[in-house]
Amino acid sequence: MTSTSVIFAGFGGQGVLMAGKLLAEAGLLEGKNVAWIPSYGPEMRGGTANCTVVLSDEIVGSPIVPDPDHIVVLNRPSLDKFEPAMKPGGHCVVNSALIDRKVERTDILPTYVEGNTIATEIENPRGLNIVMLGAFVKKSGLVSLDSVKEALHHVFSGAKERFYEGNLKALEKGAEAV
Amino acid sequence: MTRVLMKGAEAVGEAAIKAGCRHFFGYPITPQNEIPEYMSRRLPQVGGTYVQGESEVASINMLFGCAGAGVRVMTSSSSPGISLMQEGISYIAGAELPVVVINMVRGGPGLGGIQPAQSDYFQATRGGGHGDYYTMVLAPSTVQEAVELVMDAFDLADKYRNPVLVLGDGIIGQMMEPVEFPEREPALVDKPWATTGCKGREPNIVKSLLLDPYELEEHNRKLQQKYERMKREDVRVETVDLDGAEVVLCAYGTTSRVCRTAMERLREKGVKVGLVRPITLFPFPEKTIQSLDPKKVKFILTVEMSLGQMVQDVKLYTEGRIPVHFFGRTGGVVPTPQEVVREVLKRLGKEVEK
């Protein structure tokens, strides 16, 4: 791997920026070069949101990636937008609890995760993003699950510590689901 | 100290604080609001002062007063706001005061858009306001570099008693990257010219008004000497793989990163490609451009998020010895590495993939 890019996309409020941030933190913990960049502007107000994470063993080149290696999509518009853009051979992780269609391309690797259902089952409906992250990390092996756990601990500390246990569970359940 | 993941805008704010800046005046504008937000949160914790001005016009004049009083001070804004600040920047340059101004450039002209752009290059590198002056212009390409350049900006502003502009864009501001803050004490200097109250000395006057034309001419000559000194002592540029390069890309900030990715793909196709990345846009790394060998370099391709601004400087300093081409996207559209690859291959007369 020299450089790998992942786009997390969904509705504003589904936590895609946080999921991306955790992946970036995990990459940093593993000594990789990382960049995280959100879409910004009016589209973030209740519309679609996405972020790009680039992990690299070398200097991160362009942080803007029109053709990501992998995508994690939490709603239908995101799948419609990013499926055609992906490079061949990457993972396309789909929140099938909300997305009512299958992946159309045959040169990418689809994974279907009942994200909302799992999050509701563990009584952490807002943990959808972390469930999807768990599934992606397990499937792609881009970083280790332990690194993501450490990142979770780092991000959910202090005033946010009460969210740690619930999100840890979401991460594990997501990983188990694939 | 370990590397922490930090948003560019917040890293810029923290870098200013690490550089001893305790005063910030600004007015909200997208896409740089995280800087004033960060400063309004952090400055009171370190005994500093944050004031939200009633406009960019007022904010830059608050910098004028504060810098005149001998205090390290910063503001940040984005293109339309920076246009409003040009009056103050001209006065500050005339009065020879050290200030740091961050411009997270967005698409223009007018209200334009809020996505990243590099279309303020002319404004930044040609003074920006009225009169015969320049501001020093630093252009980071990563969050880490933004930290280092913001810290350096305060020292350079003091060294030259001149405004220093840090030219970023929405990507630099919004992006999170690992950051390590250099461990160094702020290099605070004595400012015997500052208006601190005249106890024990003659009064100090901070002004840009010189009604006598000969005096004003003399003042301008002195300013020019300062700019010449910047050219001698503080040009910064990064070059990549210039040895044996048949194609040289020239880009700064975010587009230089697009070019790096494009270079990887061009090398795979057997193209010998190098990069000139100006870090100081003023003073421009003219010697680096002048030293390119016309016998080896087939052309220079300048890549910008504008429709061609820095390319004029590149042309100026190649003095017609090497063909200079341009590729740019504007209005907030970021060029893709593929586009740059295609442009290079096309110019080389090679097969271009569909």
Added chain:
Amino acid sequence: MSVPVEVIFKRPEALRDRPTHYCPGCPHGIAHRLVAEALDDLGLRERAVGVAPVGCSVLAYNYFNCDFQEAAHGRAPALATGIKRGRPDTIVFTYQGDGDLASIGMAEIIHAANRGEKITVVFINNAIYGMTGGQMAPTTLVGQKTTTSPYGRDPEQIGWPIRMAELLSTLVAPVYVTRQALYTPQLVRKARKALHTAFRLQAEGKGFTFVELLSSCPTGWGMTPVEALEWGKEKMMAYFPLGEFKKPEAEEGGKK
């Protein structure tokens, strides 16, 4: 053998021994002196930083014997904000005319006042742009002829003269807002007292203080100095009433 000598009149230390460029009969000289006397009386000269405007008093820094900054047109209160926030121990004052303060600098004065900046603003209102040659100002009286209101100021076309002291006194933050005049020795004495109060309140850290001084412009008004003072007393004071519009409760006759 020494003869006991008592000095009964001298130049304030806060003024330089230097002739001014002002026109004959211009009250700027009086206003400068009053500001300087206030600084001297309160022992503030060595802590003072003045901010000069764009207008006739653009060169005020040549006449005051204290630190000074020269602002862009209208921006003096923003500079003063920066100075005071950067150096809270200084005594900061702006000295501005009506075009500078009430026209191009309206946003800066209102917001500096509204933030309660601990500065003193000296506002010289002579109802005309003197330096540029007698054009209409935001405080030019209705019917008053200037080079850009040759038929007299017409409020239907350009609105009414702005009463700055009243306007600023509607804000919560300012602690002292007053209007005085420079038309007679008695009025000058009252103006002197007002400036003294304003600088004292600033030195006590109380907040924003504003002293409007009704002045005259013999050159711009096309009158002799004596006629101008008479005209000011009659016309300016009729539209711009003198008084203390805002004063701390503890002050004599003060009201919040």
